[in-house]
Amino acid sequence: MLTLLEQLDKGFLWQSPGGIHPPQLKTLSNQSAISRLPLAKRFIVPVPLVGEQAILTVSVGDKVLKGQALTEGSGFTYLPVHAPTSGHIIAIEQHASNHASALPILSCVIEADGLDTWCELTSNSLEQLSKTEILSKIKQAGIAGMGGAAFPSHVKLNPASEIDLVIINGIECEPYITSDDRLMRDHSDEILAGVGIIHHLLNPQRIIIAIEDNKPEAAKNMQAAIERSSLPKGQIRVTVIPTKYPSGGEKQLIQIITGKEVPSGAIPAQLGIVVHNVGTAYAIQDAIYHGKPLVERVVTLTGENIAKPGNYWLPLGTTVADALQAVDFKPSTQQKVIVGGPMMGYALADLDVPILKGTNCLLVPSPEEIAPDTTEKACIRCGECAVACPALLLPQQLFWHAKAQEYDKAASFNLKDCIECGCCSYVCPSDIPLVEYYRVAKSALKTAAEEKHQAEQAKIRFEARLQRLEDEKNAREAKAKEAAAKRQANMKSSDKDAVAAAMARIAAKKAQAESNTSVSEAPTVTTQTAIDPKKAAVNAAIERAKAKKAAQADTSNVKAADHTDALLDNINADDVKTDDKQAKVAAAIARAKAKKAAQANDVISSQTDAITGSEHNKDQVTPPDDKQARVAAAVARAKAKKLAQAAASSSATDPIATPDANVPTESTDATDASADHSTEPLTPSNTIEPQTADSSVSDKQARVAAAVAKAKAKKLAQVAAGTSATDPIATPDANVPTESTDATDATDASADHSTEPLTPSNTIEPQTADSSVSDKQARVAAAVAKAKAKKLAQVAEDNQDQSLENQHNEQHNEQHTEMSTALSPEQAKKAKVAAAVAKAKAKKLAKSAEQEEQ
Amino acid sequence: MTSIFIAIAVLSLLALVFGVILGFASKKFKVEGNPVIDQVEALLPQTQCGQCGYPGCRPYAEAIANGDHINKCPPGGTATMEKIAELMGVDEEPLNAEAQSAVKKVAYIREDECIGCTKCIQACPVDAILGAGKLMHTVIAKDCTGCDLCVEPCPVDCIDMNPVETTIQNWDWKLNTIPVKVIHSEQEEQAC
Structure with a gap:
């Protein structure tokens, strides 16, 4: 048993099924060598890929040289288009195509200048170029299969799999056509050079040049060329095969040469075989060795209505009309101009169409030469077509289904494997144009497949859109729900606030009545505080107690409440000495309220301890006579707490947090960085600090303020801790280190920073402090604060751990603040004015913050 | 007598066994949803145009599965109707004349008249219109299903429904329709 290669070397041939033997009629055009026609005046170069894979590089009026690329593009199958001659682009327009439809x-319409000037050409030798460079050159030369299908050659020269066998197709089985025949006779050495390049690229085991036995001269010339070439002997040979139509079909040729059948839907490369036309080989050597792009080809102009039939080098883009005129075309009535051969060609509807890369023949037969269109008769089921079919299909069945427009049934008889060779039509005794039916069916199937694909795409898009709308709706609903919940919460709190405020007012009135001190509504802050400092002290105590209560409300238990009571007693004892009755009343009220609040919650947490602990600390540290300092400390502590918790919430994405310039945004050790800040006397935080301190010069009222502030601060802090980073309430707390990953470090940092009253959140504090100067106001404010604190504290229950941590930090911070407040000057009036200003500002800010919150 | 009892017993036993098998099978091989709906939907052209009176192709597929008329899909045309008739095993129902002569269309926005109201974008069921508020819109022709739904909402009536252009790619080979030009021969010219 011989191996395939040995069989190939021996020239062993197989039989391909079907096929016919139509009259050759090749002698009409193959008698003379390939010649040239005078250059036409006008060329039409179709640029079909423009807009899909390519862009035009020229515009109307541009001068182009022969061989200049007109398009530029990317994509694996993209092929550039070149100017076939030098001249001017006179139009870029929609022009009839060389296609059966003539759509x-x-x-690009080029007007030739008659000079036919080449653009700059670079010739190379194989040794200079790598394989990729060769492939790229072939691609840039625009070389497509010259056999008729015009498939980009660089794709076939760069296969994914190993190629064992290359077949150079010189069969040219269709009647009339002799372009390949003449090319092989006249340019055998050039073709061999092209084959050498293909050999270099694919490195196959064998190269077979297949030629039909009706072209003995071509076979002889090619054989001689092989002898002359430097290609390895034994690897390349000419195989002459018997004349039969359609042996030149790729699949048929492979079957004849190797006996292998290319499976349906597969390509020959999967068998390790590649087929190239002889014209392609010629074009490849022209591109590599001479640098010439594919701008002309050999076209057989034949038929009895042509006076000078033969083969001619025609620049691509030459119009059919021009070419025929140059060879003395004498049309008869109802003249058909057929592109391609009589078997597979198509008649042109318009002669003003260009010669393309795959146009190998123009046939203009006389009426005697070609059978006139005959009327189709009924199929007699003779079965001749099935015998003739080279693809082993059942043309009759295909015909029935195609005629009945049952295209899917036709498809089930492998309609797609039909090569449209026309054998069945040729042998049909009923003159049925079978191939026409198949073409109709094929295009209908293609359209159906396309529509199905489009429907699928439309469905996907429709479903994606529905999904998107659904998602948007859900998001909107969630947002609305959230907003509603917030609104409801706000409403509730404002109701509560109103009640609390009313209660506070009553309590204040009672206290006033008992003290018998006539407190007229002081026109200015100074006078009022000067008049009764003691009352203020009482108020302060009350407010502080309330605030404390509020602070505890979030986590307190009974034990904690008791603790607070004890603490309250202590504090009140200090403050109230001078005014016993008032104080006692106030203390009692405060205590009662605290108890109530404490009992309302039965959640036990360590946070309470932390709070009370901090209270202790404060009381111990603060000297009883230095009330200013105490107040300041309280204020500072409140701020610290708030800010610390804001930091704990690590609102890294908070947009409002960023404006603060003092934030150590990228510090990994935030504590160190902020510590530096706090010791700098020049930083805004320190310079403005005195203001707050000064405002507290009016002694006892300031304590009230402090208490209020504390309560508020706590509230805010817990809100910040409890809510997410994007919560608008948290946003005023600008001192957050935006990129801190370590929450504890961040807390420290912001705690130190909290001594700055410049941030919006901080400015709120002085406001509440100062606004409480008139005691009634203060009480109301305190009550409000208390209520809010309570509410918010409950909201924040789930964040107890975090807040606990923050309260520890607060304690550290407190001491720090006291140091700074000790330095504060005692210019009381100035300070008060400043405080008033601050108050106004703070109010405004607080309002805007509230609006934001809503 | 005994044989009768035996027969009854055997038959009851068999009935029980088969009952169990059927019950098991109905649980094990239960099909979620109605597969016919999916099959009908696959046949519909997915233009989502609503010309059938249902909000999209799937609702119409559901309606057909529930016994609605099969001739309510003008974009699908007679071919779709025939396929549905075959699938559902019902008689073919002719479409109205307008639907039968319908050609595939694609929306086109006259861009210099577009005021950028985005109404057509909202109307398009397949997101085939591109644009933004107060900016010109345009139709992505390859994704347009020609459903017509964008024409109505346009406040300036700048949307046209154009027939799909015939190109070489979608050109349909038709029997004996190659237009043959009569080229006068020289003899005839001389005769004239």
Whole structure:
């Protein structure tokens, strides 16, 4: 048993099924060598890929040289288009195409200048170029299969799999056509050079040049060329095969040469075989060795209505009309101009169409030469077509289904494997144009497949849109729900606030009545505080107690409440000495309220301890006579707490947090960085600090303020801790280190920073402090604060751990603040004015903050 | 007598066994949803145009599965109707004349008249219109299903429904329709 290679070397041939033997009629055009026609005046170069894979590089009026690329593009199968001659672009327009439909496609119309000047050409030798460079050159030369299908050659020269066998197709089985025959006779050495390049690229085991036995001269010339070439002997040979139509079909040729059948839907490369036309080989050597792009090809102009039939080098883009005129075309009535051979060609509807890369023949037969269109008769089921079919299909069945427009049934008889060779039509005794039916069916199937694909795409898009709308709706609903919940919460709190405020007012009135001190509504802050400092002290105590209560409300238990009571007693004892009755009343009220609040919650947490602990600390540290300092400390502590918790919430994405310039945004050790800040006397935080301190010069009222502030601060802090980073309430707390990953470090940092009253959140504090100067106001404010604190504290229950941590930090911070407040000057009036200003500002800010919150 | 009892017993036993098998099978091989709906939907052209009176192709597929008329899909045309008739095993129902002569269309926005109201974008069921508020819109022709739904909402009536252009790619080979030009021969010219 011989191996395939040995069989190939021996020239062993197989039989391909079907096929016919139509009259050759090749002698009409193959008698003379390939010649040239005078250059036409006008060329039409279709640029069908423009808009899909390519862009035009020229515009109307541009001068182009022969061989200049007109398009530029990317994509694996993209092929550039070149100017076939030098001249000017006179139009870029839709022009009738060289296609059975003659539908217009985008084309460049070039007016030749008659000089036929080449653009700059670079010739190379194989040794200079790598394989990729060769492939790229072939691609840039625009070389497509010259056999008729015009498939980009660089794709076939760069296969994914190993190629064992290359077949150079010189069969040219269709009647009339002799372009390949003449090319092989006249340019055998050039073709061999092209084969050498293909050999270099694919490195196959064998190269077979297949030629039909009706072209003995071509076979002889090619054999001689092989002898002359430097290609390894034994690897390349000419195989002459018997004449039969359609042996030149790729699949048929492979079957004849190797006996292998290319499976349906597969390509020959999967068998390790590649087929190239001889014209392609010629074009490849022209591109590599001479640098010439594919701008002309050999076209057989034949038929009895042509006076000078033969083969001619025609620049691509030459119009059919021009070419025929140059060879003395004498049309008869109802003249058909057929592109391609009589078997597979198509008649042109318009002669003003260009010669393309795959146009190998123009046939203009006389009426005697070609059978006139006959009327189709009924199929007699003779079965001749099935015998003739080279693809082993059942043409009758295909015909029935195609005629009945049952295209899917036709498809089930492998309609797609039909190569449209026309054998069945040729042998049909009933003159049925079978191939026409198949073409109709094929295009209908293609359209159906396309529509199905489009429907699928439309469905996907429709479903994606529905999904998107659904998602948007859900998001909107969630947002609305959230907003509603917030609104409801706000409403509730404002109701509560109103009640609390009313209660506070009553309590204040009672206290006033008992003290018998006539407190007229002081026109200015100074006078009022000067008049009764003691009352203020009482108020302060009350407010502080309330605030404390509020602070505890979030986590307190009974034990904690008791603790607070004890603490309250202590504090009140200090403050109230001078005014016993008032104080006692106030203390009692405060205590009662605290108890109530404490009992309302039965959640036990360590946070309470932390709070009370901090209270202790404060009381111990603060000297009883230095009330200013105490107040300041309280204020500072409140701020610290708030800010610390804001930091704990690590609102890294908070947009409002960023404006603060003092934030150590990228510090990994935030504590160190902020510590530096706090010791700098020049930083805004320190310079403005005195203001707050000064405002507290009016002694006892300031304590009230402090208490209020504390309560508020706590509230805010817990809100910040409890809510997410994007919570608008948290946003005023600008001192957050935006990129801190370590929450504890961040807390420290912001705690130190909290001595700055410049941030919006901080400015709120002085406001509440100062506004409480008139005691009634203060009480109301305190009550409000208390209520809010309570509410918010409950909201924040789930964040107890975090807040606990923050309260520890607060304690550290407190001491720090006291140091700074000790330095504060005692210019009381100035300070008060400043405080008033601050108050106004703070109020405004607080309002805007509230609006934001809503 | 005994044989009768035996027969009854055997038959009851068999009935029980088969009952169990059927019950098991109905649980094990239960099909979620109605597969016919999916099959009908696959046949519909997915233009989502609503010309059938249902909000999209799937609702119409559901309606057909529930016994609605099969001739309510003008974009699908007679071919779709025939396929549905075959699938559902019902008689073919002719479409109205307008639907039968319908050609595939694609929306086109006259861009210099577009005021950028985005109404057509909202109307398009397949997101085939591109644009933004107060900016010109345009139709992505390859994704347009020609459903017509964008024409109505346009406040300036700048949307046209154009027939799909015939190109070489979608050109349909038709029997004996190659237009043959009569080229006068020289003899005839001389005769004239």
